[in-house]
Amino acid sequence: MPEIQRLELKHQLGKYDCLVGSDLLPRLPEFLQKINAAGPIGIITNKKVNDLYGDTLRTSLQTADYVTRTILIPDGEAYKTLATVEQALSALIAQGMERSGTIVTLGGGVSTDLGGFVASILFRGIKLVHIPTTLLAMVDASVGGKTGVNHSSGKNLIGSFYQPDLVLMDIDTLKSLAVRDRVSGYGEMFKMGAIRDAEYLEFLSTHMEALIEGIPDENLTKAIARSCALKAQVVEADEKESDLRRILNFGHTIGHAIETSLGYGEIRHGEAVILGMYAAGWLSNQVGNLSSSEWEKLAELLKRIPMKLNLDSLDPATIEKITRLDKKVANSQLNFVLLNKLGEAQIQVGIPILMIKLAVEAIKKAWKK
Ligand SMILES: NC(=O)c1ccc[n+]([C@@H]2O[C@H](COP(=O)([O-])OP(=O)(O)OC[C@H]3O[C@@H](n4cnc5c(N)ncnc54)[C@H](O)[C@@H]3O)[C@@H](O)[C@H]2O)c1
Structure with a gap:
């Protein structure tokens, strides 16, 4: 035990x-x-x-x-x-x-x-x-x-x-728990690794299958505890250093828009966040500091997560529109949580809203059957 x-x-x-x-x-x-x-x-x-x-x-x-x-x-x-x-x-x-x-x-x-x-x-x-x-x-x-x-x-x-x-x-x-609900939780653990701890991200990827299967062992205990500790660090620090908590939204801007567009019954929250992290990772490479080699690594890790999704009805223009409304976009630009490198995130201001459409097209291409 x-x-x-x-x-x-x-x-x-x-x-x-x-x-x-x-x-x-x-x-x-x-x-x-x-x-x-x-x-x-x-x-x-x-x-x-x-x-x-x-x-x-x-x-x-x-x-x-x-x-x-x-x-x-x-x-x-x-x-x-x-x-x-x-x-x-x-x-x-x-x-x-x-x-x-x-x-x-x-x-x-x-x-x-x-x-x-x-x-x-x-x-x-x-x-x-x-x-x-x-x-x-x-x-x-x-x-x-x-x-x-x-x-x-x-x-x-x-x-x-x-x-x-x-x-x-x-x-x-x-x-x-249903497999999709375990995948959903895995997505949130993955997010914590991506924004705060590259070593933990590596650990999650190495043990992905067993963690998603929910095998109650040392690795599952360790993975959950580390994710909670990382979230707690951010929440605690936010009490002094305002705004840090916003990095927890990595993958959530486009993820929320995808949830809204496909419908809450169609896609689990964590599944949408996995797609949202792909889009945010792509943006981090296109307009931010994420190197191409780290972006390729992140993209491969995200695509390996087992999800059976039909994204035919995912429309990049609709996601852009929902994001515009949701974030009350001013001057056609928005603030976005991007990765500087695996394990480190920051809020980047002034991302042109038009990039959202391209990021969603990247998702569709990656998950095309
Ligand atoms: N407070 C926060 O900081 C915070 C953060 C993230 C999400 N949330 C909220 O969490 C909710 C989503 O959580 P969720 O994904 O756990 O949804 P949920 O509570 O609806 O649970 C998903 C399904 O699993 C069932 N279930 C629960 N435990 C089970 C088990 N052990 N075995 C079999 N079935 C089980 C539930 O009955 C439900 O049908 C949303 O409302 C979201 O807003 C809150």
Whole structure:
């Protein structure tokens, strides 16, 4: 069994542990006691994840004399709304949730975002533990303190910064995850390597197949922990050095536009980011500092990631238009996160918007069947 990796993540108001390892769900009570978390424990999850892991969690908690309440939210991004928040709050209050209690989110990024937001406003904020069960939620959504829900006008428009007291990542839960969701999480880990750590990028590429398969070993534990540590470094530094956090958007400008254009059901967030990183890498070579040899290496690594996508309907002119609207482009130029080299990113200003179309054409050429 791989050793547990423990990260201590600092934020303005304090710090918390993020534990990554195997067979951690049954040990939740032991970790709750270390942070003095009292019951009732309000578990916020959905039916799919509850059916898979809810009983293990409840049995361990009840054996340790914790009172539990389970709140089921509907599955899917479409339900990450204020209406679901209100339902969850009403259910928690009706079931006797107390100010001294603890919210435990169990699930993907939708559960951690929504459950984190609920914890931040219930009784003006109660203890929060995240148990992310998708790779994306482990390496991205559960780290950094952003919580929230969507509004009909846009994604994640309503929310709060609310740090958890503990994050528990049990890598065994990734076995039941759909392959596309594991690829999606791999894309976010890849991004962290590309912008902050070339050695880590190399490691991810060497072990790509096993990591995407979700084999619960030393390498998966190491990969997740490193990605979280890299994200935490950026988020922590941002508190002093404003704007650094924007490099986390590498691959996201065009990635978001692709998600919007193809539709959220058609392409996973991380898959769109993988395509977006290809476009941003191409731009980094064309108008930035990325050498041709490093660009070729990056392009090869990205193309090796197994994705079954049909990009016939991906239209470069539509992506340019969406980007114009999304980024409120002034003077036909935009700011873009580009790579100086593998492992180092910077915000480059003044990229002509017309280049977007060419970058999307490069994606289409690379993924042509
Ligand atoms: N707060 C942040 O900083 C941040 C960062 C990145 C993404 N996000 C948010 O995260 C969300 C996307 O996260 P996601 O990709 O995890 O989506 P998700 O929560 O919808 O999970 C994807 C699917 O996997 C299922 N699932 C979860 N765990 C499973 C498991 N172990 N086995 C089988 N199925 C499982 C879910 O029920 C769902 O159907 C978006 O709402 C995004 O905005 C937030």
